[in-house]
Amino acid sequence: MTADPEQRPAPAAGRSGGRTGPASAAEGDLSLLFGRSTALFASLAGPAHVLETANPAFFAAIGGDRERTGVPLAELLPELAAQGFLTLLDRVYRTGERHVGRDARVVLGTGTDAREIFVDFTYEARRDAGGNVTGVRMIGVETTRTKHAQRLAAEHRVLLEQIARQAPLDEVLDGMCRAIEELSPDVIVSVLLADEDGRHLRHGAAPSLPGFYNRAIDGIATGEGVGSCGTAAVRRQTVVVTDIATDPLWSDFRDLAARAGVAACWSTPVTARDGRLLGTFAMYHRTPRAPHDTDLALARVFADTAALAVERHRAERARRAADAREKAARDDLAFLLSASNALAADLDEGQILHRLATLCTPTLAPLAAVDLVEAGRLQRVATAAPTPRQGVLLASHTPVHDAGEDEAVARVLASGVTEVARRAPTGPGPWDALGVTGYVCIPLADRGRTFGALTLLSTGDAVFDGHKVALAEELARRAASAARNARQYTQRVTLARDLQTGLLLPDLPAVPGAELAAHYHPAGEGLEIGGDFYDVFPLSDGSWAFLLGDVCGRGALAATTTALVRHTARAVAPLLPGPVDVVRAVDRALMDRPRGHGSGFVTLVYGRCTPTADGLAIDLVRAGHTPPLLLDAGHTVRAVDASGSLLGAGIDPRPNACRVVLRPHESLLLYTDGITECHAGTGSGQYGEARLARALASAPNTPAAHDVLKAVTADVWSYTGGGGVDDDQAVLVITGT
Amino acid sequence: MDRSGPFPVLGLRGHLDHESVVQLDEAADAVPGLPGDGQPGFPSGGGTGPRAAGRNGLRAAEGGDGTAAGAPPVVVADCSRLHFCDSSGMSSLVRLYQRLRPSGGVLRIAAAPPAMRRVLSLTGLDGAFAVYPTVDEALIRPVGHDFPENAPFGCARAARGR
Numbered sequence: 033m034t035a036d037p038e039q040r041p042a043p044a045a046g047r048s049g050g051r052t053g054p055a056s057a058a059e060g061d062l063s064l065l066f067g068r069s070t071a072l073f074a075s076l077a078g079p080a081h082v083l084e085t086a087n088p089a090f091f092a093a094i095g096g097d098r099e100r101t102g103v104p105l106a107e108l109l110p111e112l113a114a115q116g117f118l119t120l121l122d123r124v125y126r127t128g129e130r131h132v133g134r135d136a137r138v139v140l141g142t143g144t145d146a147r148e149i150f151v152d153f154t155y156e157a158r159r160d161a162g163g164n165v166t167g168v169r170m171i172g173v174e175t176t177r178t179k180h181a182q183r184l185a186a187e188h189r190v191l192l193e194q195i196a197r198q199a200p201l202d203e204v205l206d207g208m209c210r211a212i213e214e215l216s217p218d219v220i221v222s223v224l225l226a227d228e229d230g231r232h233l234r235h236g237a238a239p240s241l242p243g244f245y246n247r248a249i250d251g252i253a254t255g256e257g258v259g260s261c262g263t264a265a266v267r268r269q270t271v272v273v274t275d276i277a278t279d280p281l282w283s284d285f286r287d288l289a290a291r292a293g294v295a296a297c298w299s300t301p302v303t304a305r306d307g308r309l310l311g312t313f314a315m316y317h318r319t320p321r322a323p324h325d326t327d328l329a330l331a332r333v334f335a336d337t338a339a340l341a342v343e344r345h346r347a348e349r350a351r352r353a354a355d356a357r358e359k360a361a362r363d364d365l366a367f368l369l370s371a372s373n374a375l376a377a378d379l380d381e382g383q384i385l386h387r388l389a390t391l392c393t394p395t396l397a398p399l400a401a402v403d404l405v406e407a408g409r410l411q412r413v414a415t416a417a418p419t420p421r422q423g424v425l426l427a428s429h430t431p432v433h434d435a436g437e438d439e440a441v442a443r444v445l446a447s448g449v450t451e452v453a454r455r456a457p458t459g460p461g462p463w464d465a466l467g468v469t470g471y472v473c474i475p476l477a478d479r480g481r482t483f484g485a486l487t488l489l490s491t492g493d494a495v496f497d498g499h500k501v502a503l504a505e506e507l508a509r510r511a512a513s514a515a516r517n518a519r520q521y522t523q524r525v526t527l528a529r530d531l532q533t534g535l536l537l538p539d540l541p542a543v544p545g546a547e548l549a550a551h552y553h554p555a556g557e558g559l560e561i562g563g564d565f566y567d568v569f570p571l572s573d574g575s576w577a578f579l580l581g582d583v584c585g586r587g588a589l590a591a592t593t594t595a596l597v598r599h600t601a602r603a604v605a606p607l608l609p610g611p612v613d614v615v616r617a618v619d620r621a622l623m624d625r626p627r628g629h630g631s632g633f634v635t636l637v638y639g640r641c642t643p644t645a646d647g648l649a650i651d652l653v654r655a656g657h658t659p660p661l662l663l664d665a666g667h668t669v670r671a672v673d674a675s676g677s678l679l680g681a682g683i684d685p686r687p688n689a690c691r692v693v694l695r696p697h698e699s700l701l702l703y704t705d706g707i708t709e710c711h712a713g714t715g716s717g718q719y720g721e722a723r724l725a726r727a728l729a730s731a732p733n734t735p736a737a738h739d740v741l742k743a744v745t746a747d748v749w750s751y752t753g754g755g756g757v758d759d760d761q762a763v764l765v766i767t768g769t
Numbered sequence: 770m771d772r773s774g775p776f777p778v779l780g781l782r783g784h785l786d787h788e789s790v791v792q793l794d795e796a797a798d799a800v801p802g803l804p805g806d807g808q809p810g811f812p813s814g815g816g817t818g819p820r821a822a823g824r825n826g827l828r829a830a831e832g833g834d835g836t837a838a839g840a841p842p843v844v845v846a847d848c849s850r851l852h853f854c855d856s857s858g859m860s861s862l863v864r865l866y867q868r869l870r871p872s873g874g875v876l877r878i879a880a881a882p883p884a885m886r887r888v889l890s891l892t893g894l895d896g897a898f899a900v901y902p903t904v905d906e907a908l909i910r911p912v913g914h915d916f917p918e919n920a921p922f923g924c925a926r927a928a929r930g931r
Contacts, residue, residue: 656892677893
């Protein structure tokens with residue numbers, strides 16, 4: 033085809049009927065010039081447009097083994113007639129005017145060999161020496177490849193953009209088929225997608241094939257002989273069937289193809305980068321045809337594009353599944369966290385277990401019940417259900433503890449192991465009425481000992497998967513721990529309260545010649561026992577003893593110290609002559625305390641009252657404590673001072689007794705520093721002794737003991753506004769009658 | 770604790786209450802030669818205690834000397850910068866006093882604020898601790914001259930009426 037120009041004439045002469053005369057020598061030169069060029073050159077003569085000469089590129093372009101000269105163009109290229117080129121040639125010949133064509137589409141060849149090319153060309157009139165038109169000269173450049181490439185690139189870019197945008201897969205494939213069908217108008221495109229195991233092909237996209245055909249093809253097995261696509265899928269190579277009617281690969285589908293109007297099918301497998309089969313890409317024709325290079329090139333490019341789209345789609349699907357799993361895990365964590373917070377909030381065991389039941393529904397199950405073992409019997413302590421009626425049904429069923437094997441709850445209590453089943457529990461129960469289809473029973477355990485069970489019941493289709501069971505078990509663990517702690521705390525608070533009650537004087541006794549009133553307010557809450565104390569008890573000779581004091585500190589050690597002081601005083605007072613001796617005895621008892629029983633010191637006021645003709649005589653001793661206040665008949669307040677140091681510190685207390693006599697309506701007020709040291713708020717000053725004295729003086733005239741007490745406590749309360757109590761407070765009022 | 774002078778001085782600053790007494794107790798442990806009081810929670814024997822600085826602001830510094838017999842005859846508590854002392858603070862001072870007693874040592878309280886002096890008087894602790902208006906006076910007074918009667922320790926002097 034690219035023969036040397038000098039040798040050109042010989043083959044041409046051998047093939048054709050020879051050339052015309054010397055008038056075409058110039059043309060021959062031109063032909064020579066164009067000989068090596070890829071441009072097309074042809075020289076036509078006369079009104080019949082006889083082909084005089086042409087360059088190899090021309091013959092290559094028209095193909096079909098038609099390298100002949102001396103023949104009219106219409107005879108050489110009969111297919112041109114219908115395309116209007118002969119008409120154009122006639123016009124140029126007639127008018128002598130040049131014609132320029134751009135991107136002209138020329139279909140060359142016929143039947144199965146038909147193909148199109150695109151050409152930029154010029155028809156120019158050939159003139160003789162006299163200027164008469166003798167023929168037409170054609171010079172052209174084939175732009176087919178360029179054109180194809182441009183269109184291909186444009187379509188391809190659109191598709192890639194779609195893929196990048198993560199347009200839905202069926203849209204991308206559909207668009208791809210249509211684009212190709214536009215690029216090659218006689219082609220019908222279809223894409224089939226392989227399923228995960230690569231054994232079957234499913235419909236992907238085939239916008240121009242009839243629906244019945246696509247439905248029939250959907251799901252065909254991959255394999256030798258299953259049409260072009262099935263075969264291509266297993267061979268992993270392009271399979272070309274130029275004539276469906278005769279090719280053995282289509283024997284099973286011949287009728288189907290005929291009904292769909294397709295006669296040729298070329299199929300290229302679509303494979304992933306790792307070689308997995310993703311599908312097939314098929315080009316159909318309505319008439320039997322063999323593919324050209326360009327067709328196969330197109331198929332390869334778009335098969336790759338399809339692979340990209342499918343892989344992208346699968347990756348996206350996997351990513352979404354992973355996201356969903358991650359979200360589910362996050363949701364679980366959030367649920368567990370908020371549930372844990374809810375369980376940690378309350379102090380009461382019953383509330384915690386009730387909350388456990390409500391937290392489990394409806395997230396983990398529609399129905400939940402909590403059972404506890406109390407004194408050997410099972411009790412249903414909490415239930416949760418969507419409707420009250422169901423709640424009642426659930427609550428009314430109490431599993432029997434010693435039902436042995438027959439009852440899920442009993443089994444779980446015995447084994448300490450969770451039990452799950454996809455049916456209603458064995459044994460009697462409202463299972464039908466509630467529509468129970470499954471259950472999980474989880475032990476509630478504390479330090480290895482199972483003390484109850486959480487039962488979740490499912491209805492309908494919902495099942496308890498491992499994930500739900502794990503969540504429920506975690507919740508149950510936390511609730512069990514919180515419930516046990518709450519129970520222990522409650523028990524300890526009760527213990528502390530009982531202890532404190534045991535340490536206090538329950539009621540003030542009736543003392544002859546006196547009225548008594550007392551106020552006691554320990555500062556601690558729950559577990560803390562106060563360190564202030566007071567006591568009133570009879571002596572053998574008809575007189576009465578009282579004491580009020582303060583142990584440094586709080587808690588159990590302080591409590592035992594107050595007990596020591598009070599019981600020592602009670603024990604020795606009837607045996608000893610007077611208050612001084614009693615106080616010394618208390619000091620000795622404190623100093624004799626065993627190590628470990630505390631070392632805090634004690635301040636107190638101890639006194640003995642005896643009714644006399646003049647009034648109530650009180651001999652009292654002050655041991656390091658704040659001096660008592662005396663409210664006399666004239667409403668004056670003075671402190672009763674007597675010297676004496678605190679007890680239990682290893683100091684000689686050297687107490688001195690002092691005597692006061694209370695006439696009727698005169699009062700003696702004993703108090704602890706919790707009264708004088710309380711404050712109105714942080715940073716404000718203390719209540720103080722001056723205010724106390726004023727409050728005492730503000731008592732009504734001829735007050736009873738409780739009037740005096742109220743005057744003081746009301747003023748203290750209004751000063752602190754109800755708060756500001758950091759220390760224990762104790763007040764004892766003795767009023768003469 | 771300042772041991773540069775004739776007697777160890779424990780400087781008390783800020784608030785002495787049940788939260789900060791542990792620092793006073795630990796500083797007391799650091800007084801050389803001071804025996805433990807045998808109470809649970811208190812180590813016996815003097816030794817280097819932790820250097821506590823904080824709410825109570827006690828400082829312990831090395832140096833200084835004790836008596837040849839081991840426990841110091843006098844420990845000075847410098848209360849010039851003490852704002853507040855409650856019963857647990859008093860209790861801690863009493864514990865220190867109890868540790869000094871067996872060897873006849875004296876706890877001198879110097880420059881106590883008025884509220885604290887009042888409490889010392891009410892409780893009669895001013896008969897057990899020797900109370901001085903300033904640290905200097907507490908340091909100058911020779912051993913054995915804390916109480917007017919100069920009685921052997923163990924008997925408190927007669928209570929002062931106030």
